[in-house]
Structure formats: structure tokens, C-alpha cells
Amino acid sequence: xxxxxQSPKYLFRKEGQNVTLSCEQNLNHDAMYWYRQDPGQxxxxxxxxxxxxxxxxxxxxxxxxxxxxxxxxxxxxVTSAQKNPTAFYLCASTRTSGNQPQHFGxxxxxxxx
Amino acid sequence: GDSVTQMEGPVTLSEEAFLxxxxxxxxxxxxxxxxxxxxxxxxxxxxxxxxxxDDKGSNKGFEATYRKETTSFHLEKGSVQVSDSAVYFxxxxxxxxxxxxxxxxxxxxxxxxx
Numbered sequence: 294x295x296x297x298x299q300s301p302k303y304l305f306r307k308e309g310q311n312v313t314l315s316c317e318q319n320l321n322h323d324a325m326y327w328y329r330q331d332p333g334q335x336x337x338x339x340x341x342x343x344x345x346x347x348x349x350x351x352x353x354x355x356x357x358x359x360x361x362x363x364x365x366x367x368x369x370x371v372t373s374a375q376k377n378p379t380a381f382y383l384c385a386s387t388r389t390s391g392n393q394p395q396h397f398g399x400x401x402x403x404x405x406x
Numbered sequence: 407g408d409s410v411t412q413m414e415g416p417v418t419l420s421e422e423a424f425l426x427x428x429x430x431x432x433x434x435x436x437x438x439x440x441x442x443x444x445x446x447x448x449x450x451x452x453x454x455x456x457x458x459x460d461d462k463g464s465n466k467g468f469e470a471t472y473r474k475e476t477t478s479f480h481l482e483k484g485s486v487q488v489s490d491s492a493v494y495f496x497x498x499x500x501x502x503x504x505x506x507x508x509x510x511x512x513x514x515x516x517x518x519x520x
Contacts, residue, residue, distance in 0.1 A: 335512040392438030392499040397449035
């Protein structure tokens with residue numbers, strides 16, 4: 294079955310450390326997205342990409358970086374510049390043609406040690 | 407720009423009660439409309455969708471009708487179960503003209519008690 298795989302499910306970061314969250318999809322979708330979700334809150338867009346080797350900042354990109362070297366993969370790096378990284382991170386993908394719904398991974402929960 | 411307004415939660419209902427979660431939207435043109443559900447500790451799943459005015463989306467006993475005249479897409483279920491406890495998000499898809507950001511509502515938490 295096609296879908297989106299996020300790993301790891303739980304991640305711990307030490308002070309001053311960069312960590313990378315993985316997101317892989319086998320749905321052949323062009324567009325991929327990263328969201329941050331804080332407890333009891335909605336989704337906030339970090340970065341999105343509509344095509345390989347191209348990506349755009351979302352609403353809260355500071356302290357995060359991404360790459361899109363392959364269509365299937367859209368890793369997110371949480372850098373040491375992100376002072377409050379504890380959150381639930383969700384990756385999503387969608388077709389870019391027409392009004393298409395997004396498909397989501399199961400998320401990565403990041404905590405500070 | 408596009409926007410979605412959802413009723414604030416949490417909503418607490420007894421099992422078998424009737425559920426309505428209000429959603430209104432502002433958008434250019436006539437986009438599809440979606441409801442997503444998020445169970446605790448999981449990602450979002452598409453619950454139902456409607457692609458044009460007067461369409462009714464339905465799934466798992468949930469329904470929502472695309473009302474162009476009131477720009478609404480309210481989610482309803484006739485008899486909720488404890489297993490329906492989750493957060494529900496109303497959403498617009500990426501718009502036309504290259505604007506590829508999805509517009510989500512803030513989410514409404516539903517708690518169903520036995």
C-alpha cells in the first residue's frame with residue numbers, strides 16, 4: 294500500500310544539537326509539506342515543496358531547514374537555532390493537480406533532553 | 407486570502423448524542439472542501455470531502471454538505487461513539503494560480519463519554 298512514512302516516531306534532542314526528521318512517500322506525489330503541532334493547537338506550516346530541488350518557507354520556518362533532492366523524500370532538520378522545538382511534527386504530501394486532499398504520516402514527537 | 411473558521415472546542419457529548427461541528431470558509435472560486443480526523447498520537451486522516459456545491463460527503467456515519475450560499479461545510483453525525491473521540495479539522499485544498507498552501511481550521515476536539 295502506498296503511504297507516507299515518518300521516522301523516528303520519538304526523538305530527543307540535546308541542547309545545541311541539530312536533528313533530522315525523515316519523511317518518505319511512495320504515492321508519487323509532487324508536493325510535500327512539514328507541519329508543527331503543539332499540544333491542543335492546530336497545524337502550522339514550516340516548509341513546503343512542490344517539485345524536486347525547490348521549496349518555500351511556510352509560516353514558521355525560522356530554526357528549520359529542508360531539502361528535496363528526490364521526489365520521494367523531504368527531510369526536515371531542526372537546528373539549534375530553534376529554541377523551542379518540543380512539538381509533534383507531521384509530514385504530508387499531495388498531488389498538485391486539482392483540489393486534492395493531503396495524505397499524512399503518523400508524525401514524529403520531538404522532545405528536549 | 408483563503409480562510410477557514412471552525413467552532414472552538416472542546417466538545418463533550420454523551421454516547422449516541424447528535425454531533426455538529428461548524429465550519430465556514432472564505433475562498434476564491436469553488437474549491438473542494440475536506441474534513442480530516444486526528445486520533446490521539448496519530449497523523450491526520452481524510453474523513454470526507456465534497457468537490458462542488460450541494461455535494462454531500464459521507465464516511466463512517468459522518469456527513470457534511472457543501473453549502474455555497476452560506477459558505478459552510480458543517481460536520482454532522484447522528485449518533486456518536488466513544489471511538490469518535492478525536493480532533494476534527496476542516497480544510498481547503500491548495501488553491502489555483504500556484505498557491506499551494508493548504509488552509510486548515512484550528513481543529514475541534516471531540517470527547518465522547520460513555
